Amino acid sequence: MIKVVIVDDEPKLRQGLQTLIPWGDLGFTVIATAGNGKEALKVIMDKTPQVVIADIRMPVMDGLQLIQQLRSAGQHLHVIILSGYADFEYAKQAIKYGVAGYLLKPVNISEMSASLKLVREQIEKESLSKEGHQGEGMNRDLYLHSLLVPQEKTEDPAKLSSKTKQADLLWxxxxxxxxxxxxxxxxxxxxxxxxxxxxxxxxxxxxxxxxxxxxxxxxxxxxxxxxxxxxxxxxxxxxxxxxxxxxxxxxxxxxxxxxxxxxxxxxxxxxxxxxxxxSRKNSLLEPDIPCLPSPPLPRLPDDNYEERIEDLIFRLYYCLDAGNKTMVSQLLNEAAAFFLKQGQDEKSVKQSFFFLSNAIIHKLAAVSRIELKETETVSRFLNGIYQHDHLQDLLEEIHSFLSEFAEDFEPKGKEQEIKKMLDFINRHYAEDLRLSSIAGLLNYSTPYLGQLFRNMTGDYFNTYLDRVRIQKAKELLGQGMKVYEVAEHVGYTNANYFHSKFKKYEGRSPSDYKNP
The missing domain is CATH 3.30.70.270 (Reverse transcriptase/Diguanylate cyclase domain)
Structure with missing residues (x-):
């Protein structure tokens, strides 16, 4: 059967042509319809029909523009034009492109059938000519498509070679x-x-x-x-x-x-x-070339996905708080490596970075680092994650956006770095702070930072943290808060442990301090 596509902006006419014309008897089958030339282009590229029946007047892209596009692309389809009486002068331009037929609306069934018979005869002649011709006659486009798209059966090598020669593709x-x-x-x-x-x-x-x-x-x-x-x-x-x-x-x-x-x-x-x-930007990609290099991943028990995400959110947020933009970049690369290790495709990687960025932004908003007036900017940034063509561009964009909310970080010697560390402790005393975590944020080894901290403050890290927590506890107790509530607010999950720490530094119990 010869494949046909009908293109007309009138649904009734499309339906009428499909039902009134005896397509099967004439050797044709309607494989698709379209409401304008632009829709038709997509259908033609997908379905590869041999015949197009198109109205000359349509919105978006008319029939003449459709024929021009097809001819420019080397698509030598058989086109039958439909038009009203008023469109005759316009339709004459389409005839210059060698259309197979020209019919006036309303379409007469016998006239359409006669035109289709002529088109079928022409297609049959072309087919016979191609079979008997040994050179330029072979349609190279169609033959190339047959080589690229899987065939139902493997062709005999001798016959394949003969067709290749006919199509002038014997290279x-x-x-x-x-x-x-x-x-x-x-x-x-x-x-x-x-x-x-x-x-x-x-x-x-x-x-x-x-x-x-x-x-x-x-x-x-x-x-x-x-x-x-x-x-x-x-x-x-x-x-x-x-x-x-x-x-x-x-x-x-x-x-x-x-x-x-x-x-x-x-x-x-x-x-x-x-x-x-x-892969690489601005280059012709090649098969079997590995993806962009990624850093090794810190090991978590069983590489649990949820734990890894929470860990990344935690470390990215605190790097921003500590002003360490370099570490933010390293962590974003680590996140990308983790997502790739999970076998995520482009869409999934973008979704993962959307979730990661959104979670960090919510943390920043909770401490008033992002104001309401910036909501539109945030929304634009998050939606833009899906518009990037390359992973490297996406990572740079996320780093650039998040870094705008990082505390200024201008190291001026060790004293400045310890001051930054003290400020960090005073903001996050209620959380599970560890010297090793802060050392990672500041790019120091844990033993070295611990020694540096003691030299500068006179206290071990844990001692200084306890002192800050107890001082905050005294303020809360003075406001009438219950002892167990105060313990939780300042970072002690165990009320008895809090009680012993308080007594160690203040010489009396929290309840005694609350009720002098």
């Missing part, structure tokens, strides 16, 4: 490059055609290979290997020049020497382009 080398435009689904078909037209003018004009489209990719089949970084960079630059402002990813599947392996190159190129988010 010494083949290399597939796929180009994926990063555009919305609604704009994809139009962008694929624009890119393919631009690349045909360069690649095919210089006899470097052929260009075709299999949605969602523009595909180049090159007749010489892309050996060396310079050749790959030159091709990438050519693609970027044609793409203009359109974001895209491009990858090669590597060179092969036999046509039966062309599909293998195509599959590898697809796999590489799907990993573009994790």
């Amino acid at each position: 010494g080398s083949y290399e597939v490059v796929v180009i994926y435009p990063r555009v919305s689904d609604a704009d994809r078909s139009e962008e694929l055609i624009r890119l393919s037209v631009g690349l045909k003018q360069g690649i095919e004009a210089r006899s470097m290979g052929i260009v075709t489209v299999i949605s969602p990719y523009v595909i180049l089949l090159l007749n010489a290997p892309l050996r060396g970084r310079q050749r790959r960079d030159n091709l990438y630059g050519e693609i970027r020049s044609i793409a203009g402002d359109t974001r895209f990813a491009a990858a090669t599947g590597g060179a092969v020497t036999e046509q039966k392996y062309i599909r293998s190159s195509y599959v590898k190129a697809q796999e590489a382009v799907k990993q573009a988010f994790f």
